[in-house]
Amino acid sequence: MTSSPLQSLVVQGMNIAFTRSEKGRGTILLIHGNSSCKEIFAEQIPYLSRKGFGVVAVDLPGHGASDDAADPRTTYSFPGYAKVLDLLMTSLGTSQYHVVGWSLGGHIGIEMWANFTSVRSLLVTGTPPVRLSALGASEGFLSSPDMDLAGKEAFSAEDCRRYATAMLDGMPEETSVLWRTVARTDGLARRFMMENGLAGLGTDEVDAVATCPKPLAIVQGKTDPFVNRDHLSRLTYNNLWLNDPILIDGGHAPHLRCAAVFNSHLGDFLDIADAH
Numbered sequence: 001m002t003s004s005p006l007q008s009l010v011v012q013g014m015n016i017a018f019t020r021s022e023k024g025r026g027t028i029l030l031i032h033g034n035s036s037c038k039e040i041f042a043e044q045i046p047y048l049s050r051k052g053f054g055v056v057a058v059d060l061p062g063h064g065a066s067d068d069a070a071d072p073r074t075t076y077s078f079p080g081y082a083k084v085l086d087l088l089m090t091s092l093g094t095s096q097y098h099v100v101g102w103s104l105g106g107h108i109g110i111e112m113w114a115n116f117t118s119v120r121s122l123l124v125t126g127t128p129p130v131r132l133s134a135l136g137a138s139e140g141f142l143s144s145p146d147m148d149l150a151g152k153e154a155f156s157a158e159d160c161r162r163y164a165t166a167m168l169d170g171m172p173e174e175t176s177v178l179w180r181t182v183a184r185t186d187g188l189a190r191r192f193m194m195e196n197g198l199a200g201l202g203t204d205e206v207d208a209v210a211t212c213p214k215p216l217a218i219v220q221g222k223t224d225p226f227v228n229r230d231h232l233s234r235l236t237y238n239n240l241w242l243n244d245p246i247l248i249d250g251g252h253a254p255h256l257r258c259a260a261v262f263n264s265h266l267g268d269f270l271d272i273a274d275a276h
Contacts, residue, residue, distance in 0.1 A: 017065035018058040026274040027054035033103030037064030037181040043259035062186035077196035082111040114208035121215040121273035129205035151194025153187035169251035217241040221250035
């Protein structure tokens, strides 16, 4: 059983950066959000390792220490990201794993959970399952000037500040990796992710959660400025843990701001999901 520093593998012509710890139980893939990076899971990685899980925390193409996409229009989509990540896990010799996704990472996670037999279960936070259309997005998300930044290609310094503050439930230190990664992100990743999603490129997430038999958990911040919590309660779920979304204190990043409570739910869910 080993743990490793930053590593990378070439997937579809791109260097994909990740950290990995290998343990005796199942493996957890952690997928970050739009204009973020794997360091957003700084509170989850040691917790999961202490519980004996293997953990892979990855920087998406166009984010963090990973390369920008060689084919941005295709890669910067829910199916495009999903394919890269599953190829990465296959390259690591991991044929079965659980997914934890935050925000954009949750949408990618739904794509993987619904379509790949390699994914055993899914926990999402800050991710309303939606139909991939303008109407679907309007039902699942709350409209705001900060929300409008999610698909904006070119960010000014003020855009970086606003988006980081809204995403992280408060402004990070300007010297922190979570601040720097917003400015580093390939602007085409925001633009094409949004364009592809609104054009319907990917799995209908509302249908997926209603029909997929694999375990699903939703742990949602009560004061999330982006997610319409009423939408979550209106959906039909086939196998939702505890039969309801779990609401905890915090905004869009409760796993960062309310880590102890979030981790408790995460651990309880994975104990059950990994046993089956």
